[in-house]
Structures are given as C-alpha cells and as structure tokens.
Amino acid sequence: MSALLETCNLTRQFGGLRAIGDLSLSVNRREILGVIGPNGAGKTTFFNLLTGIYPPSSGDILFKGNSIVGLLPSQIARLGVARTFQNIRLFRRLSVLENTRIAYDSQLPYSPVDALLRTPRARVRERESIDASMELLELFELGSMANECAGDLSYGSQRRLEIVRALALKPTLLLLDEPAAGMNPYEAMQLTDFLRWVHGKFSLTIVLIEHHMQMVMDLCDRIEVLEFGVRIAGGKPDEVKANPRVVEAYLGTEGELP
Amino acid sequence: MKYLAQQAINALQLGSIYALIALGYSMVYGVLTMINFAHGDVFMLGAFFCLLLIAIVPVPFWVALIVVMGATAILGTLIERFAYRPLRDAPRVSAIITALGCGLVIQNTTLGISPYARPMPHLLDNVTYQFGGLTVTTLQIIIIGVSVGLMMVLDFLIRKTSFGMAMRAVASDRATVSLLGVPANEIIAITFAIGASLGGAAGLLYGMAYPVVSAGMGITVGWKAFVAAVIGGIGNMRGAVLGAFILGAVEVMTVAVLPSTYRDLISYSLLLLILVFKPHGLLGKPTLHKA
Incomplete structure (x- = not known):
C-alpha cells in the first residue's frame, strides 16, 4: 500500500x-x-x-x-486535506447551508463580476453548489436546518456540521x-x-x-x-x-x- | 411642510453620499477589524480622478463613473497589498498608524499637485423639475439613484453570492476559512477593491453636487462618513447606511435652523451621545470572543 x-x-x-x-x-x-x-x-x-x-x-x-x-x-x-477542530469553529452567524457551501465553493474561482451579471456559468455553479451541499446535509440529517444559523444548532449537530463542512471540500x-x-x-x-x-x-x-x-x-x-x-x-x-x-x-x- | 420636504430631499442626497463612503469603512472593518483611515482620501481621489479624466477626454457621466470606480478599486487593492497586508499580524496600533499615514501621504501628494480647490465641470445637463412646489434636479435624482442602486448591488453581492459568503466567513474567522480552501487574501483584496470603488463613486457624486474639489475633502467629508459608520454600528452594512442617512438628515436640518458653523459640532455630539447609550452603534452587535 x-x-x-x-x-x-x-x-x-x-x-x-x-x-x-x-x-x-x-x-x-x-x-x-x-x-x-x-x-x-x-x-x-x-x-x-x-x-x-x-x-x-x-x-x-x-x-x-x-x-x-x-x-x-x-x-x-x-x-x-480537510480538518475539524478541537473547539468547534463554525461560522456561527452564517446559515448551515452557507457553512457547507463555503467549503464546496472554494474549489471554484471567486468572480464577483460573474455573480453580479448572473452569467449562465455563475447560475449553473450556484445551483450545483446548493444541490451538492443540500445532498450532503440531508445525508447527515441536517437538511431540515439548512437555513438556520449555525450558532443556533445543538452541540451534537454543530459537531456533525463541522464534519459535513470538511467533507464538502471533497x-x-x-x-x-x-x-x-x-x-x-x-x-x-x-x-x-x-x-x-x-x-x-x-x-x-x-x-x-x-x-x-x-x-x-x-x-x-x-x-x-x-x-x-x-x-x-x-x-x-x-x-x-x-x-x-x-x-x-x-x-x-x-x-x-x- | 413644503420646506421640510425640500430639506428631506437634500438630506437624502447628502445621506446617500455618506452611505457610499461609510460602506467602505464598514466592509473593511468587517473583514479585518481594522479602521481604514485612508478611505476618506480614496473618496477624495475619486473626485480628482474624475477631474483628470475629463481634462483628458470629455466623457459622459456614466463613463466617468465606471472609470473612476475602476481606478479607485485598483488604488484600494494597492493600499491593501503594500501598506496593510505586511502588517496584518502586527499590533493593532501599527495598523492604525499605517492607515493614518497612508491617508496623509495621499492627501499631501494631492495637495502638492493641486494646492488649490478646483471647480468640478458639469457632467450632466442639470434640469430642474417642479413637483407640487418641490424642486428636484436631475443631479439629485442621479446621485440618489446611483447610490441606492450601488447599495442594492452590494447587498445582493454580500448576501447571495459565493463571494459574499466567503467575505462574511472571513469576517467571522479568517484562520478557519483558509482551512476550508478559501483564499482569504484574495477575498480581502476584493473587499478593499469594492469598498474603494464605492468611495470613488461617492467622490465623483460629491464633486458634482458640491462642485468644488479639494485635497482636504477626505478629512472633512470622509471622516464624517466614518462617524456615520460608527453610529450605525461599524462592520454592519445596513447600519452604515442607516447611520449615513441619519447623519445626513441631522446635518441638513441643523443648517436649516442654526448657523452652518454648528454643523460639525452637532454631528460629532450626536456620535458621542449615541455611543454613550449604544457603544456598538445602532445596529452593531457586541462582538463575541474569537478563538
């Protein structure tokens, strides 16, 4: 091996x-x-x-x-290489979905111009990012909380979300x-x-x-x-x-x- | 009543210019918890870039707006890259002094090149409209319209796009965001570019509304916008806009009833008063400890 x-x-x-x-x-x-x-x-x-x-x-x-x-x-x-932390380090004021999408979207280049002009490319990517993140959240039983603030989740759910977020990096x-x-x-x-x-x-x-x-x-x-x-x-x-x-x-x- | 309504239009005009500048202070504070004291001078340069551009080619207003925003965006990223980034992990005081120094360098360079105030040429045919006794000019409509438009674009960018998510994440925890693959430096640079371009747009609009452009504008007007950002709760975008419109209204009303020399006294007293009762500003939240 x-x-x-x-x-x-x-x-x-x-x-x-x-x-x-x-x-x-x-x-x-x-x-x-x-x-x-x-x-x-x-x-x-x-x-x-x-x-x-x-x-x-x-x-x-x-x-x-x-x-x-x-x-x-x-x-x-x-x-x-993804990691989680000893003390939970979620973005507390961002939603559960956004926490996940940040990791997912980091694979793509950031172009505010693309996003603003709503180019087809930006729209396809956005759809992709939301779908993939939701799929991951559903898999970890966090789907129903996608739009809640990460900081409002229970301790156990926050731990799970940290792992989801790490996995979103593939x-x-x-x-x-x-x-x-x-x-x-x-x-x-x-x-x-x-x-x-x-x-x-x-x-x-x-x-x-x-x-x-x-x-x-x-x-x-x-x-x-x-x-x-x-x-x-x-x-x-x-x-x-x-x-x-x-x-x-x-x-x-x-x-x-x- | 009619008089009040007329003053309200003036207040909206001043408030929207303050808001554009205040957003730049607030965005940078949001991502770096740092006060970018050079931002007022970027605003001032926005007006000068416009003068320069028109002196070279007499372009229409929209073209000038885009060119000025582009130029100040580049300036903003250069300031971040060469003045602030090397000091990112230095003590807070060093960053503040650097920012002040940066502002003074810009201001005094401008003063060296253009020691006297200059008139801003007309970029638009300024038509005056009457609505039931109220006077509104094309200029006022453009200023308020462009400002509100830019603010809506910014709001969309921050709340709905992946850049905006990354920016909010950088604001909340820069170290963690890098470990999720987000190039934090790139996000910070874009944040400076956007903030500076809004400041540049404000400089152009201010120059059109109060058509005398001088190197001291960054202090007299720029710092007032900083006050607005603090009143609203620095770091909070909607707070910056709210603070700006409140400050604009207070200033316009002060001048309407008192001698204009009282204007700054009243503005800064308002700042002190609000901070006594709301130390984090109107919409600011007490920051939690960051690990």
Whole structure:
C-alpha cells in the first residue's frame, strides 16, 4: 500500500520549546490512523503543520508524493486535506447551508463580476453548489436546518456540521482533532460508528487525535503515540496498548490501559 | 411642510453620499477589524480622478463613473497589498498608524499637485423639475439613484453570492476559512477593491453636487462618513447606511435652523451621545470572543 501522507524528520520549534521533534511517519491510503499522547504532546501542532497554519522549522511533508511545505492553508485544503477542530469553529452567524457551501465553493474561482451579471456559468455553479451541499446535509440529517444559523444548532449537530463542512471540500485526507471532546462514553460510541460509516462512504483516509481510548482502540487500524513532540511508540492497537512505554507516558508506571 | 420636504430631499442626497463612503469603512472593518483611515482620501481621489479624466477626454457621466470606480478599486487593492497586508499580524496600533499615514501621504501628494480647490465641470445637463412646489434636479435624482442602486448591488453581492459568503466567513474567522480552501487574501483584496470603488463613486457624486474639489475633502467629508459608520454600528452594512442617512438628515436640518458653523459640532455630539447609550452603534452587535 502506498503512503498518502508522509512526514520526514518533521520538526517545529517555538522559541526554546520543541513542539514536534524529528517526526517521521506515514499514513497509508484508506487507513484510520490514531495519534494519541498526553496533553501538550504536540498533537494539534502536528495538524497545524500538516494544514500549513505554520511552516515546519525543518523537515518535509509529502502529500500524494509531493511536498506541501510552503503552500498556503487554502492551497493545501484544495489539494484534499480537510480538518475539524478541537473547539468547534463554525461560522456561527452564517446559515448551515452557507457553512457547507463555503467549503464546496472554494474549489471554484471567486468572480464577483460573474455573480453580479448572473452569467449562465455563475447560475449553473450556484445551483450545483446548493444541490451538492443540500445532498450532503440531508445525508447527515441536517437538511431540515439548512437555513438556520449555525450558532443556533445543538452541540451534537454543530459537531456533525463541522464534519459535513470538511467533507464538502471533497477531501482524500480528513484530520479529526478530538471529535469526541465533551461527549459521554455512549455518545463517543455512537460517534465511533458514525465515523466508521463516513470513512467507508467517502473513501477517506483519516487521522484521528482523540483522548477517548476506547474509541481510538475500536476505530483505528494503527496508532502513533507522541510524548513531548517525539514519537515514542506505534503499531496496531493491541501492540500499543501492551507497550510499557505508552502505559508509562499515560498513567505513570504500573498502570493499565482500557 | 413644503420646506421640510425640500430639506428631506437634500438630506437624502447628502445621506446617500455618506452611505457610499461609510460602506467602505464598514466592509473593511468587517473583514479585518481594522479602521481604514485612508478611505476618506480614496473618496477624495475619486473626485480628482474624475477631474483628470475629463481634462483628458470629455466623457459622459456614466463613463466617468465606471472609470473612476475602476481606478479607485485598483488604488484600494494597492493600499491593501503594500501598506496593510505586511502588517496584518502586527499590533493593532501599527495598523492604525499605517492607515493614518497612508491617508496623509495621499492627501499631501494631492495637495502638492493641486494646492488649490478646483471647480468640478458639469457632467450632466442639470434640469430642474417642479413637483407640487418641490424642486428636484436631475443631479439629485442621479446621485440618489446611483447610490441606492450601488447599495442594492452590494447587498445582493454580500448576501447571495459565493463571494459574499466567503467575505462574511472571513469576517467571522479568517484562520478557519483558509482551512476550508478559501483564499482569504484574495477575498480581502476584493473587499478593499469594492469598498474603494464605492468611495470613488461617492467622490465623483460629491464633486458634482458640491462642485468644488479639494485635497482636504477626505478629512472633512470622509471622516464624517466614518462617524456615520460608527453610529450605525461599524462592520454592519445596513447600519452604515442607516447611520449615513441619519447623519445626513441631522446635518441638513441643523443648517436649516442654526448657523452652518454648528454643523460639525452637532454631528460629532450626536456620535458621542449615541455611543454613550449604544457603544456598538445602532445596529452593531457586541462582538463575541474569537478563538
């Protein structure tokens, strides 16, 4: 299996702090990779590097074999890398449909002139964008709320809308930053099933940052473990669970993971 | 009564010019939470571009309007690209000082080239119509009509098009919008272009209505429009228009009953008074914390 994403000696320094150090790992096509580690392990920094929010201090990131270091976040997104956030970041005052359409429309050039003159091209595109976005919303049972303000949705619906919005980019790689944050074990279990379904339905490769261990163990094909920005272990869920180094990082010595 | 109605027409004329300028302040504030203090001077240049154009080729009004809007749009994007973008992540104060500096550079360059106020030639046959004792001129109809037309176009653009959605999204969270594939810089540049072109149109219309053009217009008139945007709730487009018409009405009525030297005193007092009771302006909402 060929790697969809590869990082080579990826390092990110913030002043004296090494948030990510010499990280080399790869994500295979169609797999679900879990990235776990204690708070402050550099997991979100890792996502920020992958999406171009800030450049690495050194090292390289290859997506589909090409380096994406130095590209703008918007360019990386259009190559097919989508993400969700630890704290929900919807456009609260825009409607549910608009939140979705923004991601969908970003594939097209913005021409205010086209839009104003109502050229046939602009009209066809608009129809396309509305239809495709509505279809996606219906699929996620958000269709009936399409015209509501995103900020007025329930917490669960907002989480779902964030995923819909990411999918509207038609990504090949989906980065999920703690999607189960604030959920109880039952909700996390439902989310696990939901993500498994999304993974299959949209033929995605997923990288998942998550603290709900049960969810990570159930969902992921492979797990990478970070501590202080360095990879300390990696492998199949059972291997990782049994790795004394991981258990120590999480629970101190003498602990056991679920 | 007839006198009041006549004054109302004058107020609409002044208000619609203020509104066109105020929209530019408000749009830029909306996407960048930054006050573009050079905007008043872009308005002023709109009038000068028109003078220059007519001096070269005597074109009809509509052509002048389009050329002036195009020229100021380009100017607006240049200001954004070279003066503001490099400071996008700098402290707020640096951006404000840069904007003020930009305005002063434009103003003093203009002053250097044209130290004296200049008369604006007639672009239209100004016919006076009588409606039951009310006097309306072609110029007033054109000014109000063009302004309202441009505002409707802008409203459509912001609320209904994908550019408008992207602009509102940039306003609400610039970092996230980039991660959804939207080229935020492009959207910001287009926003500046549109704001500046409305300011340029206002400059041309103002020059036609009060046919003396001077380098100081950016301050005397432009900043008044800024006051209008703040009264309405800066960042809110409809607020900008509302504030502009209120300010236009207040000024016209002030001059109708008091010596005209009181005009600015009253306008700025109104600003202070409204801000005491509505610190976010009439239609502004308190901004939520952005992550």
